[in-house]
Amino acid sequence: MSKVKNAYKEIEDIIGTDFITDKDFMKAAYSRNVDPAFPDRWADMIVRPESTEEVSEIVKIANKYKITIVPRGGGADLVGGSVSEGGILMDLTRMNNIIEINETDFYCVVECGITWGALVSELHQRGLTTGVLGPGSGYSATIGGGLSNSTAGAGSTKYGLVPDICLGVEVVLCNPEGTILQTGAAANKYAKPFCRYGVAPDFTGLFMGDVGTMGIKTKAYLKLFPLQPYRKSINFMLNKNDWNKVTELTHKLQTEVKDGLNSLAILPHTVFKMLSQMAKERPKQRLRIRGSAFGISLEASDERILEIYEEKVKEIMLKDDVCRIFKYQEIDASIEERQENEIILKNIFHYFNKYIGIMPGMISLTTCHKVPISFIPEGAEAAAQFDAKYRLEFPEKAISLWATVIYVLPNGHCVFVGGLTAFNRDDQRKIAMDMWHKKLRAQVRYGGAHYWLGESISQSIVEAGAYTPEFAQFFKDMKKAVDPNFLLSPKKFHMYTYEDDISKHLVEDEPYR
Ligand SMILES: Cc1cc2nc3c(=O)[nH]c(=O)nc-3n(C[C@H](O)[C@H](O)[C@H](O)COP(=O)(O)OP(=O)(O)OC[C@H]3O[C@@H](n4cnc5c(N)ncnc54)[C@H](O)[C@@H]3O)c2cc1C
DSSP: OOHHHHHHHHHHHHHOGGGEEOOHHHHHHTSOOSOTTSOOOOOSEEEOOOSHHHHHHHHHHHHHHTOOEEEESSOOOSSSOSOOSSSEEEEOTTOOOEEEEETTTTEEEEETTOBHHHHHHHHHHTTEEOSSOOOTTOTTSBHHHHHHTTOOOTTHHHHOOGGGGEEEEEEEOSSTTOOEEEOGGGGSTTSOSOOSSSSSSOGGGGGTTOTTSSOEEEEEEEEOEEOOOEEEEEEEEESSOOHHHHHHHHHHHHHHTGGGEEEEEEEOHHHHHHHHHTOSSOOSSOOOOOSOEEEEEEEESSHHHHHHHHHHHHHHHHGGGOEEEEOGGGTOTTSOOOOTTOOOHHHHHHHHHHHTOOSTTSEEEEOOEEEEGGGHHHHHHHHHHHHHHHGGGSOTTOOEEEEEEEEEETTTEEEEEEEEEEOSOHHHHHHHHHHHHHHHHHHHHTTOEESOOTTHHHHHHHHTTOSOHHHHHHHHHHHHHHOTTOOBSTTGGGOSOSSSOGGGGOOOOOOOO
């Protein structure tokens, strides 16, 4: 029997016939994420463990037969992260229990395969929240995926990225022993998982944003916050297309309204115009779109505090006639008005369709990355220069948007949520993939920091030469300590073996302006 067949049999004995498969139709169903620029990739088997102990046993078998493993949550990755060419694809969504919600000490313990939908719905009923509510891909993405992709989402302006609410994890290391360990306060076997720092170095960080390369996260300990009952959203339109003004106003809002700001999103002028052209129901009097739009969501524990926040926001935004308040109905009468204190899960789910999936029917090669807010004007310029320089190499009729939306994060930085589109056709796929990597390398070289790294982005970071030799060696040494046989998520970061020198993937001489 081949090693794959042997491993299959042994895993089947552990998790049962119903939770392992090598049937073609299942392998096909798991062969993609939301990233059609990649070819389909078929794993040798798909396994669906139910407990940490089962994960550990599977890891031991994988080590025995030297078979690779890729962990998978909701499979909503955009960059080749949770598919596997051969080997074991480990679907963690059966591990979906809420183990503890501690309302007094504001933390919860969940299994990593639970979806944001299940967790947030339960918490909101109890007047609690995780603050950041998961990614724009929707509520079927998992907590494990969010931690592994350093996800930003609704609420991130105030509460930060998903790793920022993480107090520790239970993780299975991909070593022959299938070691199970806890990080954060939970590393103290006498302690509850109520805080992240203080027991040992911050080993939680090793597993955050690792795109499943450092371990398989099975449980997460997450911060909770009281759900703020008073909310209000206000939209402003700039009277001029001026990026310096965008930076200035963003900084002011962060300085003066800080805790009241749940979300701050800026819709660039071009995207705003595109949205208005795509309106389902055009109002009779068409709005003249002069500048970018600010979407501001405020939250507070008390109505009076909310009023103060609102007043402050208006004072900042309306000073010197820089902006005016507007409603989206002014560009599309079919857009529903949101009630003031409502969180509409459906809207959070669909925000991508509205602001990001701006070209339906195409594949999007996402290039979302973080920059300091002071870089916004220069970033817009650098992106335009890149597009002008390489326009002829773009896939057919591609549309490149450096930012379909700029989403503000805490402490003076923001995300450029953008990308490139291409036709979902075989003859366009390689051209699209090459241009995608080139664009990502340019962003790395102007100092951007991406977050969901998967395969295409993690490889582009290496190709751009971001890592010093010392850092690359440290990274490999750390990985070797937790995955000695190099079985977990191969290919990411252009790592294929520990002997390889990743600097050979460097792409030089590539000016982006
Ligand atoms: C329309 C759309 C909108 C999106 N919007 C956002 C957004 O606003 N913000 C954002 O950050 N992302 C966004 N994404 C990307 C992605 O959906 C998110 O990053 C999401 O958090 C991934 O979660 P998932 O459970 O689907 O993970 P998966 O796709 O299953 O996995 C993601 C990565 O994490 C690893 N992984 C998953 N679970 C584990 C685990 N338990 N242990 C170890 N490794 C694991 C996988 O190997 C993979 O590398 C979007 C995607 C789409 C399609």
